[in-house]
Amino acid sequence: MRMVRIWPGRLLICLTTAMMWLGLALPARADASISTLLSSTLNDHNMVMLLIEPETGAIVDANDAASRFYGYNLPQLRSMSVQDLNTLGQDEVAAERRRAKVEKRNYFIFPHRLASGDLRTVEVYSAPLRDTGGRTLLLSIVHDITGKAVADGELAAYRMRLEELVTRRTAEATQAQSRLRFWMTLGLAMQTVLIVALVIAVMRRHSALKEVAHEAHTRRRAEEKLAIANADLQRFAEIAAHHLQEPTRRLIVFSQRLNKLLPNQANENIAFSLSTIEEQAGYLHALVRDVQVYLAAASPLGPITALDPARMIEQIRNDLRARFAEQQAELIVAPLPTIHMDTPRLRYLLNALLDNCLRHARPDTPPRIAISGETRDGRAILRIADNGPGIPVDFRARVLEVFEHLHAQAGSRPGTGLGLAVVRRIVTSCDGHVAIEDSPLGGIQIVLDLPGEAP
Template identity: 30%
Template sequence: MAQGTDLATNEQTRLEALSRYGLLDALPNPDLQSVVDLAAFLCGVPHAVVNIIDADHQRQLAAAGFEPGVVNRCDSMCTVTIEESEPVLVPDATLDPRFNTNPFVTGALDNVRFYAASQLREPGGETLGTLCVFDNQVRDLTPEQRDGLDKLARMVMDVLELRRHAELLHEALHEVRTTSNELLRSNAALRDFAGQVSHDLKNPLTGILGFVASVADLPAVANNADARSGLERALSSATRMWRMIEDVLSHASAGSRQDLQRVPLAEVARFVIDDLEPTINAAGAKVTAVNLPVVIGDPTQLRALLQNLVSNAVKFRRTDVPCIVHISAEEDVHGWTLSVADNGIGIPASDRERVLELFTRLRPDIEGSGIGLATVRRIVAAHQASLEIDDTPGGGTTIYVNLPRRRATLAPELAAATAA
């Protein structure tokens, strides 16, 4: 009786871990497709799959050689594997008493002969599922292939861990926004949270990028177009995740304590254009900057502001005319008005307030995180400035940032230098 109680407790703990990772009733995950493709290629088999085992079902998050689906747990070969302490390698399943009566082996559902699986274990030690490869032919794996399968299983866990932390960050930001009249008031809490999670977010992703780089060096991969394609998809997914993390963390720190100083906007614009040169060139865009003054502000934040505005202007360009972005400024009695004008697709007047909200994307067909303009708004508020969105004559969007004179906030010697 005690042993049965222990088993039930262990299974309940495992299911709670699945819930923490959002894997109960999990749907297929495209970010894992390149991993299963690489697993099948590395092991020289037609089939590979990431399986999550819940209370009643085996849910396939990604599969190579067939479409992922859902299988009854009682029919699953991997439900046996998650109970094992080590990876499982079965050259001929008809000879293994753990599997020889399984419907995937007997012919009732399939005729699996070769089967190998590495467990997906979270940091607390609970097994969430497996990365498995299989074939209808008897075969074996070399030590290098077994090691590669284990590394790919760890890569799967890195992806799942990354998604979990990203979702926690997303939920935390949403909670801050909904429980505060203004997200801009939560600078300190967001800054502390960003510092806390940045390590947890970036470490798994660094592992993924490192593994992709090491696999890319293998001659068998370098000489195989399908393998290279799989690596490119893996790198694209990892890069997209990295960009999302950077955007979220940039937003969280945008309202942090400022280092106010004299900032030459012409120099900032030059740095931004240099940073975005690959994107600008790829879009065939032309970005110009004229009449930019020296203002008082935080140089890092103003660079992030301008980079977000120029990047958005290039990203949301029209396809029927060359993309043109113009950065300029005008002085009045209150300070300087910085403007970034483009000839792109424009922002409807009815959406101009909403587009400044966190995670808002007016065009889901254009890649982005929906964070850039929300970050711009935080930086604008931190500079006691204001922001306006208007039409560009002839089509497009012009964003105005009204930067006030801020001599009173400076140290006396810097204020005197500014006045001079």
């Protein structure tokens, strides 16, 4: 029969536990709590004692020996839980309790951490205790066995549990480190891919910016060259038209002079030739004049001011008084909106439209011209309607181009084919447009969109 050796310290713990079980299991007085009983009755005992709530592990009370052993004062201990002292996890504590039940022992061996950070190997003896409210608590007596001899079997089991704990914690740490290394590697790979993609995007953007800058520079140079070429062409056309004016004027003058020098125009062929020269010289003179006007029509020829078109139409009618009287023409002018333009171009525009109405009037009907207007969205809309023969719908867009004109009526003077083209060029330069519609008077109605407000 093997003898079991009982250490004096363990014998003291067993006796103390038995005394506490027998003494405190009795009904407590109604005016005393468990914490008061522990502090007043066992506070002077040199054994470490803790009163613990079993469900949460909260430390309800402790004695001075516990305060000295753990290095915490009593208020601090009462605010802590046993998990704050035990370095094992909850699952490991539960496993230790299951092992104690299987081994039929009423104590546990745990590693406890002190306030200083030192670890102590302790034996914990626990017994149930009821308070006055019927709550069941655990009275735990803690005995420090660090560095002391214990039974070989218990020591081996304890070391085995510690080794299992270290192995399990090491495996968990290794797994966590592997997962961390995997995610860090994946993150670095993704970061590298993003950096490479960003570098490629920056390089492409830089290349695209260089291409855009090159294209913009090329386009700007082309526009500058085109502007210079257009300016040279414009200047050449103006100079050519100016120099053509003098020969045409001389043709007219000398043809008229020959008519005066020839007595009674005895030779009909000579007279016809001279009249033809004079007529064609006059047409050429008008053509060169209109070419000059067309070239200058795209830009203002004076300051932009607020103009009254009705007053300007009245001035034009006075200038054409003889033609109006000869053709018995009727001009009706309704109230017109103010137009913001330069005076020379607006005068030419209105004069050309009135001349067009008189030139293309019906031979058997006196001309009727009605001019009306309105303001719409800051623009001045003018309508010039007549009772002439009209213009076929398919031909209305063509008559606005250069050198496109209708056949003149019998006995009327032919036009140069630039009048309506100049009108369109003037209106287009003002960001407007020209439209030809059917007239309520029976002929055509020309609609002009002009600036009604100061630019």
